Amino acid sequence: MNLISIRIITEDVKGLVSFYEQLTGMPAIHYTDDFAELKTRSATLAIGSTRTLQFFGGAEVAKAAQNRTAIIEFMVEDVDSEYQRLADSLQPYIVQVPKIMPWGNKSLLFRDPDGNLVNFFSPISPEAIKKFKN
Structure with missing residues (x-):
């Protein structure tokens, strides 16, 4: 699958x-x-x-702008540079500025215009980097 x-x-x-x-x-x-x-x-x-x-x-199968359970995640090269690139346009949508998470990723959380939660993250710990290495 x-x-x-x-x-x-x-x-x-x-x-x-x-x-x-x-x-x-x-x-x-x-x-x-x-x-x-x-x-x-x-x-x-x-x-x-x-x-x-x-x-x-x-x-009735699905409702637009009603998601409060899923996070749409994008792995990016550098969270900080993405934050700088998008900071002005994302300002009203920011949930959390870049922060290191306990599992080894640096994460930027924001919402899209429909309220869906989006995560831009970069693995930064050796374990997280290894996990995502192709």
Whole structure:
């Protein structure tokens, strides 16, 4: 089994895609006005409109802007430089400035415009670096 993607359901595909494009520096692939993907080396962040829920059983299957349990995580080369690059645009969304976590990662936490929690992290301890080495 292999985790391939995480899909965010939103009422504003265009706005959320634009946010993640700015955040990652990667262009999204727009399949329709209701669905886009940002493909990374290891997984895909899919963004779908609430209209796509009709294909999964109806509007009650998922609710836009209601996530309070999952964290969308991106491993980055240098958390501090990403924080400096994005500090102005992320200011209203910052949850935690870069901080070293007990498990050996340096982490920057913020929310996207829909309130989803996002973590930019860099492994910094020898154990964490070894864990993520390819």
